[in-house]
Structure formats: C-alpha cells, structure tokens
Amino acid sequence: MVFQLFAELLLNMSITTFTSVCSAQIEVIPCKICGDKSSGVHYGVITCEGCKGFFRRSQLPTVSYSCSRQSNCQIDRASRNRCQHCRLQKCLAQGMSRDAVKFGRMSKRQRDSLIAEVERHRQQQQQQQQLQGDTQSVLSYPTKARQDRSPQLLQPIAYPFSGDADLLSYTAEMHPHLVCSTYESQMSGMIYRGSGVSPTSRSQGRGDNGSHPDIRGEALMCTHFTVCLSLYPLLPVPYFSVVSLAHELCASIVRSHRETSQYRVEELQALRWKLFSREEIQTYQNKSVDEMWQHCAIRLTDAVQYVVEFAKHIPGFRMLSQNDQIALLKTGSMEVVLVRMSRFFNTENNTVFFDGKFAGAEVFKSLACGDLITAVFEFAHNMCALKLTEHQIALFSALVLINTDRPCLEDRGRVQRVQKSVELGLTHILHRDNQESLMHKLYQKMAELRSLCSMHMEKLRWFSQRYPLTAHSLFPPLYKELFASEAELLPGTTH
Ligand code: HC3
Numbered sequence: 001m002v003f004q005l006f007a008e009l010l011l012n013m014s015i016t017t018f019t020s021v022c023s024a025q026i027e028v029i030p031c032k033i034c035g036d037k038s039s040g041v042h043y044g045v046i047t048c049e050g051c052k053g054f055f056r057r058s059q060l061p062t063v064s065y066s067c068s069r070q071s072n073c074q075i076d077r078a079s080r081n082r083c084q085h086c087r088l089q090k091c092l093a094q095g096m097s098r099d100a101v102k103f104g105r106m107s108k109r110q111r112d113s114l115i116a117e118v119e120r121h122r123q124q125q126q127q128q129q130q131l132q133g134d135t136q137s138v139l140s141y142p143t144k145a146r147q148d149r150s151p152q153l154l155q156p157i158a159y160p161f162s163g164d165a166d167l168l169s170y171t172a173e174m175h176p177h178l179v180c181s182t183y184e185s186q187m188s189g190m191i192y193r194g195s196g197v198s199p200t201s202r203s204q205g206r207g208d209n210g211s212h213p214d215i216r217g218e219a220l221m222c223t224h225f226t227v228c229l230s231l232y233p234l235l236p237v238p239y240f241s242v243v244s245l246a247h248e249l250c251a252s253i254v255r256s257h258r259e260t261s262q263y264r265v266e267e268l269q270a271l272r273w274k275l276f277s278r279e280e281i282q283t284y285q286n287k288s289v290d291e292m293w294q295h296c297a298i299r300l301t302d303a304v305q306y307v308v309e310f311a312k313h314i315p316g317f318r319m320l321s322q323n324d325q326i327a328l329l330k331t332g333s334m335e336v337v338l339v340r341m342s343r344f345f346n347t348e349n350n351t352v353f354f355d356g357k358f359a360g361a362e363v364f365k366s367l368a369c370g371d372l373i374t375a376v377f378e379f380a381h382n383m384c385a386l387k388l389t390e391h392q393i394a395l396f397s398a399l400v401l402i403n404t405d406r407p408c409l410e411d412r413g414r415v416q417r418v419q420k421s422v423e424l425g426l427t428h429i430l431h432r433d434n435q436e437s438l439m440h441k442l443y444q445k446m447a448e449l450r451s452l453c454s455m456h457m458e459k460l461r462w463f464s465q466r467y468p469l470t471a472h473s474l475f476p477p478l479y480k481e482l483f484a485s486e487a488e489l490l491p492g493t494t495h
Helices: 004-011 015-026 049-058 084-093 108-132 144-149 165-174 183-188 199-203 213-218 239-259 265-270 278-285 289-312 322-344 361-367 370-385 390-401 412-432 438-466 468-474 477-487
Strands: 040-042 045-047 351-354 357-359
Touching: 004 289, 004 322, 004 477, 040 049, 045 049, 049 084, 239 289, 239 390, 239 412, 265 322, 278 357, 278 361, 289 322, 289 361, 289 390, 289 438, 289 468, 289 477, 322 351, 322 370, 322 390, 322 412, 322 438, 322 477, 361 370, 370 438, 390 412, 390 438, 412 438, 438 468
Parallel strands: none
Antiparallel strands: 040 045, 351 357
8 A cells, every 4th residue: 555645744854954964063053043043944944043943932822022113124143033023023034933933935946055055154163173283192092080070971870781792783784964073072071881891991092192993984974972883892981972972862862752742841831821711612522423523623633743843853764665655654643643632631621722722622522522531631641640750752762663562563673772762761860750669650551551542543444334425535645644543544545
C-alpha cells in the first residue's frame, strides 16, 4: 500500500527540519528583527528567542497593538520592547508567519539563499578569528580554569547507561551537524569508566602530544565540545561524550517539540476559562454522528501533521528507511496526539482545548463512542497528574514514536538504536530532574496508549461500516492513510 501523503510530508524539508540540521550555523546570522543573537529559524525567519516569543504571543486572538507615534519606530535590541505595533509590523514585513513553522513553507530557492547567507556569515567570523591569531595552545590538557568552564559535564553522574559503544557511535552518526574541532576536546572530556584509566594517565605511553593513536585516528564526526569515537569495546567509554550527546539529543527533541506543539502551555493557561456556552455545546451535540466524526477527523489530522513534523527532527528518525518512518508514524502518531492532548487539558473542570475553547466530554457526545471519550479524558487527566515538564513530554513523545515493537518494520535493529538513544535522552532528563521513578510510570502510560488506540480502531471500523461514504470520501486523505490498513478506508485495503 502506498502512503503517498505520509511520504510527501516526510520529504517536505520544513523550516524546522532545516533549522535542526544546521541550527548551529544559522545562529551566526543576527536576528532579522532586532539584530540580537539569533537562535534559529522561527516562523520562517531567522530571529532571536525574544522576537520569536513576541511573535508567538502577538498571534493570540485576544492581542492587538497600536503605535502612539507615526508607525515607523526603530526596532533594535535596545528599543524592541518600546513599540509592539512596529515590532509586529517588522516581523510581518520580514515574512514571519504562523503557517511557516508547520510544513516547510521554505522553498528550495529560499533554503539555498539561507545556506549561502550562513556561509557568508561563517566566513566573516572565521576571518575575524584568524585576525585574533590562533596563539592558544590547543593540545595541552585542559587547565583548571578550562575544566571549570563546563564542570557539570565533567562531574561523574551515576548513570544507568550501559556505555554501549555501538549506540554511542550511532548517536554520533545521527548528529551530522557535529563537526570535530581540536584534539583538546578529546582530552578535556575523557572521564574513563571501567577501564581504570584516568585522564591524567593518558599521556603515559602515548604520542608526544599525549594523543592515543587509536582515538586520534578514529575520531568520527564530533562537536567542538563532544567527542564521539568509533569505539572498540576495549576503549574507555568517553563518559563526558555520553552526557553531552544525551544533552544534544534532548535539546534537538525539545526544540522540535516546542516548535510543533500547536500551542504553548502558557498560551493555553491564559485561555483556560474560555468554555463553550450551553448553546455552542448544543450545536456540537446536534451534529449527526458522521458530521461529528468528520469534524474530529479533520482536527485529529491537523494534530497528526504537527506530530509528523516533530518526528522528522528526532535525531536518527530521518535516517530510517521511509517505510520504517511511515510505519512508526502510522502506529505512533495518534498515541503522541493523545500524549500532547494532556497539555491542552484542564484537570479543574475536565475540559480539553478544542476548536479554540475548552470542551468537556459532553461536546463529543454525537460521536456515539462515549466509552472511548471517557477513556481518552481519563487518560488525559491521569497524564496531567504526573505533572510532566515540557522537556519530559517531548522525550516521552519521541519514545512513544520510536518503538521497535511496531509492526511492518524493515530494519528493527536500526530502529532499536534510535530508540535506545531516545531512552538515553529521557533517562538523562529524568535523572537531571531527580525523577527517575517516572520512567516506570511512563512505560505504563505507553501500554495505556496502545489500548486506547486499539479501542479507537474498533470504533473506526464500526464507523466505516456504518457510514462508508463519509469514511471513504469525506475524511481527510491523510487520516485515511493513517488508519487505512486497520479500517478499510482506502480502496484495496486488505486486513
Ligand atoms: C481525541 C479526540 C480527537 C482529537 C482531538 C484533539 C487531539 C485534536 C487536536 C486538538 O488540538 C486537541 C484535541 C482535542 C480533543 C481531541 C478529541 C477528544 C475525543 C476525540 C476522540 C476520542 C477521537 C475521535 C476519533 C476520530 C473520529 C477523530 O477518529
């Protein structure tokens, strides 16, 4: 069966994908709005975090700005907060748009010119550095001062990490934008575990500059501060690398979660008492079953498309075969939508943000699947009780998606390596938050998600037999691809 739409969504090089591939480079270009240090491409334009947040807030339905001068205020780092109207006008003039973040509004031409601009800025930076002269010695073992620069990375953390060399080198492979810099980075982070070799003994029986022939010759892609080596089992696990790779991995996943999560939690907080009136609820309840299913299918499909964008930026996901990417999305994206739903859920009145307001279960009554609604609302409520942070939700969502138990996978081994790296990231986050006990609960939630989705499939099979015309011709095409194999929604679907 061809999943044409999924394939197109995956190939669509969205701006966020572009950002995650070369975010480190993009940041050499200053914010297009105020000139401050940029943090990537946001809403289609290279901006700083401040202007990104400002634009996001400006898009709330309740927000409008006016200028008390002639609407031509100077917007720079110092003055950007003085006039919201002119700042927003500059954002719009530069091309910032809510849609841009969704599905790759950046054309190949735009992408190429962005790459060229990054290159120009990088060369300018390199020329400046050259002028500063490269007198620093980079081969000496880091001095105390240098060690202080990143003490948290050099502190041994009691990690339940197996130090699987294969995983580590694979994780390195997943970070194509990591570029190795100096031998110093290989020296500074090597905390040896298990081998009984300590960094200070590194210089014994080594080359004149203390380099370990294997390590030096085997350096793969690595960042300026992370060393990822093609490790032989005998070589010490570069502990510092594990921590900083986990950190890198988490940062990528959290950034992607933030940019594809439809709404920020603080935005929803501000709207939490925006409830449907009795009349509006009645309007939903007066819809016919097939009308309400079609309505929810459209909303669900929209949410799934954000999940597809999120998946594309999980390090390693796009290195899986397209078949495996689609197989993971087909079975995992509804589960991630349900995880994300807990972010839209208000436990004080058991309502969920839907169609711009908070809706109770009664709004979905005309779906005629009350048990599914009850189960979904109960799941959302219990997820909220875990009080997960956004970082934890991001890593958990990635783990829900990258699951080697899914059917129809071609290269289970490869999926497993990505899954293990995401598990490492989640372990890293939970350890940092001192909440390791959550891991067990999250695995229980994954089991609940699977039963919710099989319940949903049962309802969908019932619905597509009861209302074949709606199911076959009125549901969004991506929705049909998503649930096709289990619910005969596409011509030629076989069980
Ligand atoms: C789960 C849900 C459908 C999806 C709804 C979503 C997740 C859609 C995206 C919105 O931003 C947030 C949101 C709120 C409510 C969610 C609905 C609650 C109940 C309903 C069903 C259980 C699934 C509907 C099945 C169908 C017809 C879509 O396949």
